[in-house]
Amino acid sequence: MDKKNGIKDKISGAFHGMGNNIKARADKFRGLSRDEKRRTVTDLLLNNAMFIIIFLSVVVITILQPRFLSVASIVNIISLTASRLPIALGIAGAIVLTGTDISAGRAVGLTACITASLLQSAGYANAMFPGVSPLPIILVVLIVCIVGAVIGLVNGFFVAKFKLHPFIVTLSTQLIIYGIVLLYLQIGGNGGQTLSGLSPKYLEFVAGKLFTVGGIAVPKYVLYAIILTVIMWIIWNKTAFGKNMFAVGANEEAAAVSGVNVFKTVVGVFILAGIMYALTGFIEGARIGSSASYTGLNYESDAIASCVIGGVSFVGGTGKIGGIVVGVLLLQIIFVGLNFLSVDQNLLYIIKGLIILLACAIDMRKYLKRR
Protein backbone atom coordinates (compact mmCIF):
# COMPACT_ATOMS: atom_id res chain seq x y z
CA MET A 1 0.00 0.00 0.00
CA ASP A 2 2.86 2.33 0.96
CA LYS A 3 4.59 1.49 -2.30
CA LYS A 4 1.40 2.35 -4.21
CA ASN A 5 1.13 5.70 -2.42
CA GLY A 6 4.81 6.35 -3.13
CA ILE A 7 4.26 5.83 -6.87
CA LYS A 8 1.17 8.08 -6.70
CA ASP A 9 3.20 10.80 -4.97
CA LYS A 10 5.94 10.48 -7.56
CA ILE A 11 3.46 10.78 -10.47
CA SER A 12 1.66 13.76 -8.93
CA GLY A 13 5.06 15.30 -8.14
CA ALA A 14 6.15 14.88 -11.76
CA PHE A 15 2.93 16.51 -13.02
CA HIS A 16 3.34 19.30 -10.46
CA GLY A 17 6.90 19.84 -11.61
CA MET A 18 5.80 19.87 -15.25
CA GLY A 19 3.04 22.36 -14.42
CA ASN A 20 5.51 24.64 -12.62
CA ASN A 21 7.89 24.41 -15.55
CA ILE A 22 5.17 25.43 -18.04
CA LYS A 23 4.07 28.25 -15.71
CA ALA A 24 7.64 29.53 -15.38
CA ARG A 25 8.05 29.45 -19.18
CA ALA A 26 4.74 31.28 -19.66
CA ASP A 27 5.82 33.95 -17.13
CA LYS A 28 9.16 34.32 -18.91
CA PHE A 29 7.38 34.63 -22.27
CA ARG A 30 5.06 37.35 -20.90
CA GLY A 31 8.10 39.33 -19.75
CA LEU A 32 9.58 39.47 -23.28
CA SER A 33 9.34 42.48 -25.57
CA ARG A 34 7.09 42.32 -28.66
CA ASP A 35 10.01 41.59 -31.00
CA GLU A 36 11.40 38.87 -28.74
CA LYS A 37 7.94 37.29 -28.49
CA ARG A 38 7.65 37.21 -32.28
CA ARG A 39 11.11 35.62 -32.58
CA THR A 40 10.32 33.01 -29.92
CA VAL A 41 7.10 32.00 -31.69
CA THR A 42 8.86 31.94 -35.09
CA ASP A 43 11.67 29.78 -33.68
CA LEU A 44 9.17 27.40 -32.10
CA LEU A 45 7.16 27.06 -35.32
CA LEU A 46 10.10 26.74 -37.71
CA ASN A 47 12.26 24.44 -35.55
CA ASN A 48 9.30 22.10 -35.20
CA ALA A 49 7.90 22.61 -38.71
CA MET A 50 8.48 18.96 -39.66
CA PHE A 51 6.68 17.62 -36.60
CA ILE A 52 3.79 20.07 -37.13
CA ILE A 53 3.42 19.02 -40.79
CA ILE A 54 3.49 15.31 -39.94
CA PHE A 55 1.01 15.84 -37.09
CA LEU A 56 -1.38 17.77 -39.36
CA SER A 57 -1.08 15.11 -42.06
CA VAL A 58 -1.79 12.33 -39.55
CA VAL A 59 -4.87 14.22 -38.28
CA VAL A 60 -6.20 14.64 -41.84
CA ILE A 61 -5.44 10.99 -42.73
CA THR A 62 -7.16 9.78 -39.54
CA ILE A 63 -10.26 11.90 -40.23
CA LEU A 64 -10.49 10.55 -43.79
CA GLN A 65 -9.55 6.97 -42.87
CA PRO A 66 -10.15 6.21 -39.14
CA ARG A 67 -8.73 2.66 -39.63
CA PHE A 68 -5.30 4.33 -39.74
CA LEU A 69 -5.27 4.28 -35.94
CA SER A 70 -6.37 0.62 -35.68
CA VAL A 71 -4.12 -1.92 -33.89
CA ALA A 72 -3.26 -3.60 -37.21
CA SER A 73 -2.10 -0.30 -38.69
CA ILE A 74 -0.05 0.66 -35.62
CA VAL A 75 1.62 -2.79 -35.57
CA ASN A 76 2.35 -2.34 -39.29
CA ILE A 77 3.99 1.06 -38.62
CA ILE A 78 6.08 -0.38 -35.76
CA SER A 79 7.14 -3.38 -37.90
CA LEU A 80 8.18 -1.15 -40.81
CA THR A 81 10.04 1.12 -38.41
CA ALA A 82 11.88 -1.89 -36.97
CA SER A 83 12.87 -3.12 -40.42
CA ARG A 84 14.28 0.28 -41.46
CA LEU A 85 15.91 1.14 -38.13
CA PRO A 86 19.23 -0.76 -38.52
CA ILE A 87 20.11 0.92 -41.85
CA ALA A 88 19.32 4.35 -40.36
CA LEU A 89 21.46 3.60 -37.30
CA GLY A 90 24.32 2.66 -39.61
CA ILE A 91 24.05 5.64 -41.93
CA ALA A 92 23.77 8.01 -38.95
CA GLY A 93 27.40 7.30 -38.04
CA ALA A 94 28.51 8.42 -41.50
CA ILE A 95 26.40 11.60 -41.17
CA VAL A 96 27.91 12.34 -37.73
CA LEU A 97 31.29 12.32 -39.54
CA THR A 98 29.88 15.07 -41.85
CA GLY A 99 29.60 12.48 -44.59
CA THR A 100 26.91 10.27 -46.00
CA ASP A 101 26.60 6.77 -47.45
CA ILE A 102 24.62 6.28 -50.62
CA SER A 103 25.79 2.67 -51.04
CA ALA A 104 23.61 1.63 -48.09
CA GLY A 105 20.57 0.56 -50.13
CA ARG A 106 22.64 -1.53 -52.55
CA ALA A 107 24.52 -3.11 -49.63
CA VAL A 108 21.13 -4.10 -48.20
CA GLY A 109 20.21 -5.57 -51.61
CA LEU A 110 23.43 -7.59 -51.90
CA THR A 111 23.22 -8.98 -48.36
CA ALA A 112 19.52 -9.76 -48.80
CA CYS A 113 20.32 -11.71 -51.99
CA ILE A 114 23.22 -13.58 -50.35
CA THR A 115 21.00 -14.43 -47.37
CA ALA A 116 18.19 -15.64 -49.62
CA SER A 117 20.50 -17.74 -51.80
CA LEU A 118 22.02 -19.48 -48.77
CA LEU A 119 18.68 -20.05 -47.10
CA GLN A 120 16.55 -21.36 -49.97
CA SER A 121 14.60 -24.54 -49.28
CA ALA A 122 16.48 -27.63 -50.46
CA GLY A 123 13.61 -28.89 -52.59
CA TYR A 124 12.86 -25.58 -54.34
CA ALA A 125 12.88 -26.11 -58.11
CA ASN A 126 14.57 -22.81 -59.11
CA ALA A 127 17.08 -22.75 -56.23
CA MET A 128 20.35 -20.96 -56.90
CA PHE A 129 22.28 -23.91 -55.45
CA PRO A 130 20.02 -26.90 -56.27
CA GLY A 131 20.12 -29.79 -53.85
CA VAL A 132 22.07 -27.85 -51.22
CA SER A 133 20.40 -27.68 -47.81
CA PRO A 134 19.99 -24.24 -46.19
CA LEU A 135 23.03 -23.29 -44.09
CA PRO A 136 22.66 -22.74 -40.33
CA ILE A 137 21.07 -19.32 -39.78
CA ILE A 138 23.83 -18.09 -37.46
CA LEU A 139 26.47 -18.92 -40.11
CA VAL A 140 24.53 -16.93 -42.72
CA VAL A 141 24.28 -13.96 -40.32
CA LEU A 142 28.05 -14.17 -39.87
CA ILE A 143 28.68 -14.38 -43.65
CA VAL A 144 26.48 -11.36 -44.47
CA CYS A 145 28.00 -9.38 -41.59
CA ILE A 146 31.46 -10.06 -43.06
CA VAL A 147 30.23 -8.96 -46.51
CA GLY A 148 28.76 -5.79 -44.98
CA ALA A 149 31.95 -5.15 -43.02
CA VAL A 150 34.05 -5.51 -46.21
CA ILE A 151 31.82 -2.97 -48.00
CA GLY A 152 32.22 -0.64 -45.01
CA LEU A 153 35.97 -1.23 -44.95
CA VAL A 154 36.31 -0.23 -48.62
CA ASN A 155 34.16 2.89 -48.10
CA GLY A 156 35.95 3.84 -44.88
CA PHE A 157 39.44 3.21 -46.27
CA PHE A 158 38.98 5.52 -49.26
CA VAL A 159 37.29 8.21 -47.15
CA ALA A 160 39.89 8.12 -44.37
CA LYS A 161 43.08 7.47 -46.35
CA PHE A 162 42.53 9.58 -49.46
CA LYS A 163 40.39 12.21 -47.70
CA LEU A 164 37.73 11.78 -50.38
CA HIS A 165 34.20 12.93 -49.75
CA PRO A 166 32.05 9.94 -48.72
CA PHE A 167 29.51 10.94 -51.39
CA ILE A 168 31.84 10.14 -54.28
CA VAL A 169 33.31 7.03 -52.63
CA THR A 170 29.92 5.54 -51.81
CA LEU A 171 28.57 6.55 -55.24
CA SER A 172 31.22 4.36 -56.85
CA THR A 173 30.83 1.50 -54.37
CA GLN A 174 27.06 1.46 -54.85
CA LEU A 175 27.58 0.93 -58.60
CA ILE A 176 30.12 -1.80 -57.90
CA ILE A 177 27.77 -3.49 -55.42
CA TYR A 178 24.87 -3.30 -57.89
CA GLY A 179 27.02 -4.95 -60.54
CA ILE A 180 27.98 -7.68 -58.08
CA VAL A 181 24.29 -8.23 -57.16
CA LEU A 182 23.34 -8.61 -60.83
CA LEU A 183 26.21 -11.04 -61.45
CA TYR A 184 25.48 -12.96 -58.25
CA LEU A 185 21.86 -13.46 -59.31
CA GLN A 186 23.06 -15.14 -62.54
CA ILE A 187 24.80 -17.91 -60.60
CA GLY A 188 23.55 -21.53 -60.77
CA GLY A 189 19.99 -22.28 -61.63
CA ASN A 190 18.72 -18.81 -60.79
CA GLY A 191 19.36 -17.02 -64.07
CA GLY A 192 18.86 -13.48 -62.72
CA GLN A 193 15.45 -14.22 -61.27
CA THR A 194 14.03 -13.17 -57.91
CA LEU A 195 15.26 -15.43 -55.10
CA SER A 196 12.27 -17.03 -53.42
CA GLY A 197 11.33 -20.35 -51.87
CA LEU A 198 13.05 -19.38 -48.64
CA SER A 199 13.54 -21.84 -45.82
CA PRO A 200 10.59 -21.81 -43.35
CA LYS A 201 13.13 -21.83 -40.48
CA TYR A 202 14.60 -18.53 -41.71
CA LEU A 203 11.15 -16.97 -42.23
CA GLU A 204 10.16 -18.08 -38.73
CA PHE A 205 13.42 -16.84 -37.20
CA VAL A 206 12.98 -13.32 -38.58
CA ALA A 207 9.31 -12.73 -39.34
CA GLY A 208 7.75 -15.27 -36.96
CA LYS A 209 5.36 -14.22 -34.23
CA LEU A 210 6.96 -12.54 -31.22
CA PHE A 211 3.62 -11.95 -29.46
CA THR A 212 0.13 -10.82 -30.44
CA VAL A 213 -1.59 -7.51 -29.75
CA GLY A 214 -5.35 -7.45 -30.33
CA GLY A 215 -5.07 -10.54 -32.54
CA ILE A 216 -2.30 -9.00 -34.66
CA ALA A 217 1.12 -10.70 -34.61
CA VAL A 218 4.17 -8.57 -33.85
CA PRO A 219 7.13 -10.02 -35.81
CA LYS A 220 10.39 -11.10 -34.16
CA TYR A 221 12.46 -8.55 -36.07
CA VAL A 222 10.95 -5.85 -33.86
CA LEU A 223 12.89 -7.41 -30.98
CA TYR A 224 16.05 -7.60 -33.11
CA ALA A 225 15.70 -3.90 -33.98
CA ILE A 226 15.36 -3.05 -30.28
CA ILE A 227 18.49 -5.10 -29.46
CA LEU A 228 20.45 -3.39 -32.27
CA THR A 229 19.26 0.03 -31.07
CA VAL A 230 20.46 -0.72 -27.53
CA ILE A 231 23.82 -1.95 -28.84
CA MET A 232 24.24 1.17 -30.98
CA TRP A 233 23.25 3.39 -28.04
CA ILE A 234 25.97 1.76 -25.93
CA ILE A 235 28.54 2.11 -28.72
CA TRP A 236 27.66 5.77 -29.31
CA ASN A 237 27.42 6.86 -25.70
CA LYS A 238 29.46 4.53 -23.51
CA THR A 239 32.55 3.61 -25.51
CA ALA A 240 35.73 5.48 -26.40
CA PHE A 241 35.00 4.68 -30.07
CA GLY A 242 31.65 6.52 -29.83
CA LYS A 243 33.24 9.57 -28.16
CA ASN A 244 35.97 9.57 -30.83
CA MET A 245 33.34 9.43 -33.58
CA PHE A 246 31.64 12.58 -32.25
CA ALA A 247 35.02 14.27 -31.77
CA VAL A 248 36.09 13.53 -35.37
CA GLY A 249 32.67 14.62 -36.67
CA ALA A 250 32.76 17.89 -34.74
CA ASN A 251 36.32 18.86 -35.64
CA GLU A 252 38.68 16.40 -37.29
CA GLU A 253 41.85 18.45 -36.77
CA ALA A 254 41.10 19.07 -33.10
CA ALA A 255 40.37 15.36 -32.60
CA ALA A 256 43.64 14.37 -34.30
CA VAL A 257 45.60 16.83 -32.14
CA SER A 258 43.89 15.41 -29.04
CA GLY A 259 45.25 11.97 -29.87
CA VAL A 260 42.23 10.44 -31.59
CA ASN A 261 43.15 7.99 -34.36
CA VAL A 262 41.02 9.54 -37.10
CA PHE A 263 41.73 6.78 -39.65
CA LYS A 264 40.67 3.98 -37.32
CA THR A 265 37.59 5.91 -36.20
CA VAL A 266 36.36 6.67 -39.73
CA VAL A 267 37.00 3.12 -40.95
CA GLY A 268 35.33 1.75 -37.80
CA VAL A 269 32.22 3.88 -38.34
CA PHE A 270 31.87 2.67 -41.93
CA ILE A 271 32.47 -0.99 -40.97
CA LEU A 272 29.82 -0.69 -38.25
CA ALA A 273 27.48 0.89 -40.81
CA GLY A 274 28.20 -1.96 -43.24
CA ILE A 275 27.29 -4.54 -40.59
CA MET A 276 24.05 -2.67 -39.94
CA TYR A 277 23.19 -2.73 -43.66
CA ALA A 278 23.93 -6.47 -43.70
CA LEU A 279 21.55 -7.05 -40.80
CA THR A 280 18.92 -4.93 -42.57
CA GLY A 281 19.39 -7.12 -45.65
CA PHE A 282 19.06 -10.26 -43.54
CA ILE A 283 15.79 -8.97 -42.05
CA GLU A 284 14.43 -7.62 -45.35
CA GLY A 285 14.87 -10.97 -47.13
CA ALA A 286 12.51 -12.69 -44.70
CA ARG A 287 10.18 -9.72 -44.26
CA ILE A 288 9.50 -9.47 -47.99
CA GLY A 289 9.76 -13.24 -48.51
CA SER A 290 12.06 -12.92 -51.52
CA SER A 291 15.11 -10.97 -52.70
CA ALA A 292 15.91 -9.44 -56.08
CA SER A 293 18.32 -6.97 -57.64
CA TYR A 294 15.99 -4.10 -56.74
CA THR A 295 15.81 -5.03 -53.04
CA GLY A 296 17.08 -2.10 -50.97
CA LEU A 297 16.66 0.40 -53.80
CA ASN A 298 16.42 3.94 -52.37
CA TYR A 299 16.56 2.69 -48.78
CA GLU A 300 19.44 5.10 -48.18
CA SER A 301 17.26 8.12 -49.01
CA ASP A 302 14.70 7.05 -46.39
CA ALA A 303 17.47 6.41 -43.87
CA ILE A 304 19.13 9.79 -44.52
CA ALA A 305 15.74 11.55 -44.27
CA SER A 306 15.03 9.75 -40.98
CA CYS A 307 18.41 10.76 -39.54
CA VAL A 308 18.03 14.42 -40.53
CA ILE A 309 14.46 14.55 -39.16
CA GLY A 310 15.80 12.93 -35.98
CA GLY A 311 18.39 15.65 -35.44
CA VAL A 312 21.54 14.04 -36.86
CA SER A 313 22.98 17.16 -38.42
CA PHE A 314 25.03 17.28 -41.62
CA VAL A 315 27.17 19.83 -39.81
CA GLY A 316 28.75 16.83 -38.05
CA GLY A 317 29.32 15.73 -34.48
CA THR A 318 25.63 15.94 -33.54
CA GLY A 319 23.04 13.23 -33.14
CA LYS A 320 21.26 10.94 -30.73
CA ILE A 321 20.07 7.36 -31.13
CA GLY A 322 16.66 8.34 -29.68
CA GLY A 323 16.33 11.03 -32.35
CA ILE A 324 17.01 8.49 -35.12
CA VAL A 325 14.33 6.14 -33.77
CA VAL A 326 11.83 9.04 -33.71
CA GLY A 327 12.92 10.07 -37.24
CA VAL A 328 12.37 6.57 -38.67
CA LEU A 329 9.03 6.27 -36.86
CA LEU A 330 7.76 9.66 -38.11
CA LEU A 331 8.74 8.90 -41.68
CA GLN A 332 6.99 5.53 -41.55
CA ILE A 333 3.87 7.10 -40.00
CA ILE A 334 3.52 9.61 -42.83
CA PHE A 335 4.21 7.06 -45.59
CA VAL A 336 2.01 4.33 -44.15
CA GLY A 337 -0.70 6.99 -43.78
CA LEU A 338 -0.35 8.13 -47.39
CA ASN A 339 -0.34 4.50 -48.58
CA PHE A 340 -3.50 3.96 -46.52
CA LEU A 341 -5.22 6.57 -48.67
CA SER A 342 -3.73 4.96 -51.81
CA VAL A 343 -1.84 8.13 -52.70
CA ASP A 344 -0.05 7.81 -56.06
CA GLN A 345 3.39 6.19 -55.48
CA ASN A 346 4.99 8.71 -57.84
CA LEU A 347 3.86 11.57 -55.63
CA LEU A 348 5.49 9.88 -52.62
CA TYR A 349 8.94 10.38 -54.19
CA ILE A 350 8.32 14.12 -54.44
CA ILE A 351 7.06 14.24 -50.85
CA LYS A 352 10.11 12.27 -49.68
CA GLY A 353 12.43 14.69 -51.48
CA LEU A 354 10.68 17.71 -50.00
CA ILE A 355 10.90 16.18 -46.51
CA ILE A 356 14.70 15.79 -46.84
CA LEU A 357 14.99 19.33 -48.24
CA LEU A 358 12.92 20.79 -45.40
CA ALA A 359 14.84 18.82 -42.74
CA CYS A 360 18.15 20.15 -44.16
CA ALA A 361 16.81 23.73 -44.36
CA ILE A 362 15.67 23.58 -40.72
CA ASP A 363 19.08 22.21 -39.76
CA MET A 364 20.87 24.98 -41.69
CA ARG A 365 18.71 27.64 -40.03
CA LYS A 366 19.53 26.31 -36.54
CA TYR A 367 23.28 26.52 -37.14
CA LEU A 368 23.02 29.88 -38.89
CA LYS A 369 21.65 31.35 -35.66
CA ARG A 370 24.68 30.32 -33.65
CA ARG A 371 27.19 32.30 -35.66
Next chain:
Amino acid sequence: MDNNNKNGIYSNIKMSKRAADIIVASIALILLSFIMVAIFISL
Protein backbone atom coordinates in the same frame (compact mmCIF):
# COMPACT_ATOMS: atom_id res chain seq x y z
CA MET B 1 26.56 16.37 -27.81
CA ASP B 2 27.65 19.94 -28.26
CA ASN B 3 28.87 20.89 -31.66
CA ASN B 4 32.18 22.69 -32.00
CA ASN B 5 32.40 22.41 -35.76
CA LYS B 6 33.95 25.53 -37.20
CA ASN B 7 34.45 24.07 -40.67
CA GLY B 8 31.01 22.54 -41.11
CA ILE B 9 29.07 22.67 -44.32
CA TYR B 10 27.06 25.71 -43.17
CA SER B 11 30.03 27.80 -42.02
CA ASN B 12 30.32 29.79 -45.25
CA ILE B 13 26.66 30.66 -45.65
CA LYS B 14 26.07 34.39 -45.82
CA MET B 15 22.40 34.81 -45.07
CA SER B 16 20.31 36.87 -42.69
CA LYS B 17 18.15 35.11 -40.11
CA ARG B 18 15.08 36.54 -41.80
CA ALA B 19 16.04 35.09 -45.19
CA ALA B 20 16.61 31.69 -43.57
CA ASP B 21 13.20 31.95 -41.87
CA ILE B 22 11.52 32.71 -45.19
CA ILE B 23 13.26 29.81 -46.95
CA VAL B 24 12.35 27.28 -44.24
CA ALA B 25 8.75 28.56 -44.03
CA SER B 26 8.37 28.42 -47.83
CA ILE B 27 9.63 24.82 -48.09
CA ALA B 28 7.43 23.83 -45.14
CA LEU B 29 4.36 25.37 -46.81
CA ILE B 30 5.18 23.72 -50.16
CA LEU B 31 5.57 20.33 -48.44
CA LEU B 32 2.37 20.70 -46.44
CA SER B 33 0.34 21.82 -49.45
CA PHE B 34 1.82 19.02 -51.56
CA ILE B 35 0.87 16.39 -48.97
CA MET B 36 -2.65 17.82 -48.72
CA VAL B 37 -3.05 17.95 -52.52
CA ALA B 38 -1.78 14.33 -52.76
CA ILE B 39 -4.30 13.27 -50.09
CA PHE B 40 -7.25 15.02 -51.71
CA ILE B 41 -6.37 13.81 -55.22
CA SER B 42 -6.45 10.23 -53.91
CA LEU B 43 -10.03 10.61 -52.60
